[in-house]
Amino acid sequence: MPIIRVKGLSYRYPGSSRTVLKNITLNIDEGEYVVITGPSGCGKTTLCRCFNGLIPHFYGGNLEGEIIVNGFPVKETSTSTLAQYVGMVFQEPESQLFLLSVEREVAFGLENLGLPREEIVKRVDEALKLVGISHLRDRAPHELSGGEQQKVALAACIAMQPKILVLDEPTANLDPISAVNILNLLQSLRNKLGVTIILVEHRLEAVASVADRFIVMNDGMIVSDGDPRDVLSSTNIEGLGVGVPKVIQLYKDLKRRNVIFNLVPLTPKEVKACLMEVLEFD
Ligand SMILES: Nc1ncnc2c1ncn2[C@@H]1O[C@H](COP(=O)(O)OP(=O)(O)OP(=O)(O)O)[C@@H](O)[C@H]1O
Ligand SMILES: [Mg+2]
Structure with a gap:
């Protein structure tokens, strides 16, 4: 049973003719660790605001489709009720x-x-x-x-x-060490408390091997959604300016040269293991 269900979600901010979320359908299971990424302005923050009811209750605007969070239809549930289930951490603490x-x-x-x-x-x-x-x-x-x-x-x-933690670029203003600190903390919270984590993040290198799932958005739509290995190696996300980890770039370069690994590596350690296998070292 998904803890978040989104069906046919489209949204416009008040006074704007631009549809910033376009027919998004998405289920998130309890305990999942989901990373949302995509170019600036693609709608990541807007989508997060739908999970805790800031949209539509605070921002207003035109919302179509259905959002159910922990069994509550967001359109008909107050933000104070939703706040008991959804915690939100923003970019600027x-x-x-x-x-x-x-x-x-x-x-x-x-x-x-x-x-x-x-x-x-x-x-x-x-x-x-x-x-x-x-x-x-x-x-x-x-x-x-x-x-x-x-x-x-x-x-x-x-x-x-909260059952769900939504973090909108919590590391964007931090130095690299503090950023890794926060990301490690999230991982241990997930392991200790089993909370569902939805993290908007650009530092994909740091989260690729810990998240269960990556969602890539572009222009208000989801363009790729699935296992981080599949999403990061897919051609759908090329040219979007998504910070594909260096190990994935290496994997793709080698593949073009007919060096085929038996898995898409997410860490240097995995690259090493794949190389050893390809080169038939013991
Ligand atoms: N309060 C608002 N009123 C009107 N338009 C808005 C508002 N907030 C965001 N937008 C517009 O909605 C679109 C999506 O913005 P959003 O902030 O969701 O993108 P984002 O993916 O989070 O971008 P970034 O990576 O820069 O944080 C943008 O065109 C933005 O200008
Ligand atoms: Mg944002």
Whole structure:
């Protein structure tokens, strides 16, 4: 049973004649780790806004088709109800953080849910620990580095115990080490908590071997969807400016020269194994 079902979704922002999502049909299973990528302006953020109901409830506009999230039809469900199931982390963490301490920030959503105090304290402790920022609990979010702020935003989401985590380019403003840190964290959250992860990301090299599925969008449509090995090696995504990992480029170059690997490699280690096999080394 998919946790997200999208059928024939088309969308226009208010006052615009441009259809930015065009007849999208998509199912996402519970516990799946899905990476969405594609050129700037293709509609990735817009699609994410449909998962937590910001579209249509906040943005308005013209929405056609059906979006069902955890059994709730998004058009008829309030954003506050959807927020209990879908957590969202944005590209700029500062835009999500506004309180005076990390602890207050992580507790905020829980207080709004009206949870008992002991439960709030327990969830805040757990979320800070999971994300590895317990030592920052009394600090002011605005004094932290971008990577730390992004972790606070993530902890605030996790504390709500959402079934689905949507992250819209959470590493875009981070240095490479903080970015890898966040991506590793997502992987361990998926493994530990079984949350469904929908990640909009350009750093495909870093996520190719951990995601279950890649979705590539272009001009409001899905142009490729499936196993990362199939999607990244498919001709559908050529010329879109999608950052195809170097190991895949090598695989394609070798294939053109009739050096055929028995699998599409996603890591240098896999390239090595494939080469050893082709060259018949032991
Ligand atoms: N609030 C808005 N009102 C009107 N048009 C919008 C709004 N937000 C986005 N758009 C338009 O919708 C289209 C898709 O934008 P969207 O932000 O979803 O793309 P994206 O794939 O997330 O791009 P990027 O990689 O740059 O983040 C673009 O043409 C954009 O200008
Ligand atoms: Mg975007």
